[in-house]
Amino acid sequence: MKIHSRQERGAAVVELKGRFDAHEVPDVRKALEGAAALASGRVVVNLADVNFIDSSGLACLVQAMKHCRERKSDLYLCCLQQPVRIIFELTRLDKAFEIRASEAAAIEAVQQP
Amino acid sequence: MPTPKLRLAIVTTHPPGKGSLNEYAFHFVRFLRQKAEVSEVILLTDELPPGESYAFEDRPGLAPILVVPCWKFGSMTNALRIRSAVKRANPDGVLFNIQFASFGDGKIAATLGLTTPPLVKFAGYPTIVLLHNIMEMVDLKSAGFAGNPVIEAVIRFIGTQVTRLLLNSDLVALTIPKYVEILEKKYKAQNVVLAPHGAFEETPTPSFALPAGPLQIMTFGKFGTYKKVEILVEAFKLLQNGSRPPLELVIAGTNSPNAQGYLEGVAERYADVPNMRFTGYVSEEDVPKVFGDAAVVVFPYTSTTGSSGVLHQTGDYGKPAVLPHIGDFAEVIAEEGYGGEFFEPDDPASLAAAIGRVIDNPERRRELGTQNYVASRGLSISDVIDWYVLHFQTLIEQRAKSKK
Numbered sequence: 001m002k003i004h005s006r007q008e009r010g011a012a013v014v015e016l017k018g019r020f021d022a023h024e025v026p027d028v029r030k031a032l033e034g035a036a037a038l039a040s041g042r043v044v045v046n047l048a049d050v051n052f053i054d055s056s057g058l059a060c061l062v063q064a065m066k067h068c069r070e071r072k073s074d075l076y077l078c079c080l081q082q083p084v085r086i087i088f089e090l091t092r093l094d095k096a097f098e099i100r101a102s103e104a105a106a107i108e109a110v111q112q113p
Numbered sequence: 114m115p116t117p118k119l120r121l122a123i124v125t126t127h128p129p130g131k132g133s134l135n136e137y138a139f140h141f142v143r144f145l146r147q148k149a150e151v152s153e154v155i156l157l158t159d160e161l162p163p164g165e166s167y168a169f170e171d172r173p174g175l176a177p178i179l180v181v182p183c184w185k186f187g188s189m190t191n192a193l194r195i196r197s198a199v200k201r202a203n204p205d206g207v208l209f210n211i212q213f214a215s216f217g218d219g220k221i222a223a224t225l226g227l228t229t230p231p232l233v234k235f236a237g238y239p240t241i242v243l244l245h246n247i248m249e250m251v252d253l254k255s256a257g258f259a260g261n262p263v264i265e266a267v268i269r270f271i272g273t274q275v276t277r278l279l280l281n282s283d284l285v286a287l288t289i290p291k292y293v294e295i296l297e298k299k300y301k302a303q304n305v306v307l308a309p310h311g312a313f314e315e316t317p318t319p320s321f322a323l324p325a326g327p328l329q330i331m332t333f334g335k336f337g338t339y340k341k342v343e344i345l346v347e348a349f350k351l352l353q354n355g356s357r358p359p360l361e362l363v364i365a366g367t368n369s370p371n372a373q374g375y376l377e378g379v380a381e382r383y384a385d386v387p388n389m390r391f392t393g394y395v396s397e398e399d400v401p402k403v404f405g406d407a408a409v410v411v412f413p414y415t416s417t418t419g420s421s422g423v424l425h426q427t428g429d430y431g432k433p434a435v436l437p438h439i440g441d442f443a444e445v446i447a448e449e450g451y452g453g454e455f456f457e458p459d460d461p462a463s464l465a466a467a468i469g470r471v472i473d474n475p476e477r478r479r480e481l482g483t484q485n486y487v488a489s490r491g492l493s494i495s496d497v498i499d500w501y502v503l504h505f506q507t508l509i510e511q512r513a514k515s516k517k
Contacts, residue, residue: 022491055309059496066499070149090293092284092306096503 002049003031011107012039017049020057028057032064032075041073044106048079053087065097074098078106118152119505121145122202122238124184124195124229125210127158128397129165131367132186133335134245137422138210139397140313144495146175150502154178155202157195160185184226186370187217192229199233206239206505209282212246213272218371220268224275231281239508240282241501243308247292248272249299251416276300283508286501308501309449311494312425319431319486321479324406327359327388328472331407333395333423336364336379337372345413346383347461352468353388360472365392365403404430408478409471411435414442415458424451428489433481435467450488452481 001018012035016028035043045061047053061077068075078100080088088094100106126132128139138158146154153176158167160182167180183198184191199207209230216226234240248269279285280300286308287293296305323329330349334340342364349362368375380391395403404410410427414437421442427434434453436442446453454467471478 055492055496059492059499062496062499062503090290090307091500092504092507093500095507096500 001027003027005031005035007039008044008103008107009111010039011042011044011110012036013044013046013103013107015046015049018051020047020050020053020060022054022056025056025060029060029063032060033067036064036068036071036073036075041068041071041075042110043068043073043075044103044110045075045077046079046103046106047077047081047084048103050084051081053084055091058087058091058093061097062093074110076100076106076110078103119150119205119502119509120153120155120202121151121502121505122155122157122199122204122207123210124157124207126215127156127167129167130159130161131335131394132159132370133212133215134210134422136313136397137245137310140494141210141498142178144498145501146178147495148176148498148502150506151176153204155204156180157183157198157202157207184216187219187222189222189225191216191222191226192232195229196232196236199238200236204238205509206241207233208501208505209240209242211242211244213248213251213275214371220271224271227275228278231278234282239505239512241284241286241504241508242279242282243286243288243501244279244292245288247287247295248276249295250292280304284504286504306504308497309492310422310425311492311497312489313422313429313494319405319482321431321482323408327361328357328408329361329363329406330409330411330468330472331363331365331403332411332413333365333403333426335366335369337369337375339416340369340412340414342376342379342413343382344459344461344464345411346379346386346389348464348468349389350386351461351465352472355469357473360388362386362389363392363403363407364390365395367394400426401430404432407432409433409435409468411464411468412437412442413464414439424485425489427451428485428487431482431486433471433478434485435464435471450484450491452484452488454481 001016001020001024004015006013014031014035065075076098080099098109100109125138126135128135142154142156145151156178169178181198181202183194214223217223230240230242277300280302285305287305288310290307293305293307296302332342332345336342352360376391404426410432412434416439424434428451436453436455437458438455439458454470456464456467
């Protein structure tokens with residue numbers, strides 16, 4: 001999996017590319033922790049190029065969201081492909097996460113107090 | 114936005130109670146108390162026999178626990194008593210850790226007990242049912258619930274109605290994707306959710322070494338309904354006929370609440386079989402040794418009722434599994450990454466051969482043990498509990514919005 005992090009209008013954007021499964025969790029966790037520290041917990045995870053996510057990947061995102069919320073901020077997801085969206089719906093975590101259709105919308109939303 | 118801490122109630126069996134799902138509850142409650150989002154856990158559990166009592170660790174970092182024994186296996190009044198207990202405790206949400214026979218072995222007691230989740234929901238509490246099996250996947254004959262096709266049809270009909278009742282809860286959580294699919298299709302359910310079983314953490318990385326002495330072939334569980342050890346004893350007799358190092362058969366666990374006296378009957382019937390040991394009830398502190406000493410863990414199941422806690426423990430301890438060729442179990446293996454040797458459920462020779470492929474080949478034993486260990490590390494029960502906490506938070510937020 002490829003992981004790319006950048007700053008965008010005060011938010012940390014983490015782009016993931018490829019399969020997101022148990023093997024990738026340590027690297028993604030590290031990237032998300034770093035992003036949350038840089039942007040005071042305002043994190044956007046762009047999943048546009050993630051074609052598969054398993055329960056370990058979901059758990060990793062849940063942990064990251066919890067950490068952001070502990071910082072009184074939030075973690076937003078954006079650009080979910082259909083197979084990934086189905087997993088979020090199956091686990092009903094789509095109700096727990098803030099999910100936006102585009103990266104721009106997610107960045108804008110994560111800035112809101 | 115900061116979310117208020119939750120007081121969560123859980124309706125379940127729990128050790129030292131010996132009802133089914135007690136071990137899952139033990140780990141679930143243990144980790145639930147560690148969550149920063151939880152301010153109190155209210156355990157609405159079954160009444161213990163005289164002389165036994167519930168005991169819990171109390172230390173900083175753990176949410177306090179209030180234990181309320183308020184129901185009894187087989188009682189007809191469980192639903193009303195639990196609802197009253199919920200009202201008195203007034204939690205923010207109620208989780209039911211149940212399966213179809215959680216509240217009784219009799220059809221009426223079992224059914225009445227399963228009316229509890231909707232009763233609690235209609236009393237105004239966010240309610241999640243963690244349902245470990247679904248009626249559509251239970252082999253009623255093997256589970257000891259049906260003797261003839263008419264009775265089986267009646268029970269299936271009742272099971273369908275009970276499932277509809279349970280679906281009146283806010284959410285019904287299932288541990289296998291296929292179960293979610295079945296309930297969504299058959300019942301047009303919109304409120305079923307996948308929540309994986311999760312691994313019971315805190316087991317050290319296995320060494321794969323075995324103790325000196327005979328190789329132990331172990332089976333673990335509550336026996337007598339769909340877990341039958343006769344086929345395993347027959348297979349063990351076949352294995353002992355071969356030119357192998359000494360073997361020991363360890364039958365670890367108790368009778369199912371639905372099959373009192375079953376293991377005693379097996380012990381009597383096979384009194385002449387050497388090197389066979391019945392451990393009786395295995396307390397939590399003895400579980401690591403029972404699994405750690407085993408060369409292989411055998412699942413002599415005639416049907417299945419969901420993702421197996423014993424399979425997850427087998428993975429935790431890095432042990433190989435020998436499993437029946439049952440569709441549901443095979444799916445668990447495939448979906449969760451576990452490995453094992455398979456046997457035909459009614460064939461002792463097939464079981465003996467499957468066990469032989471593991472115990473006669475240390476490399477295969479280690480390979481399967483490693484595979485199961487890696488699979489069990491996939492998602493911890495602590496992670497799964499985070500999902501439940503999120504679901505409760507979402508339900509509470511939704512209720513608050515709908516009241517405005």
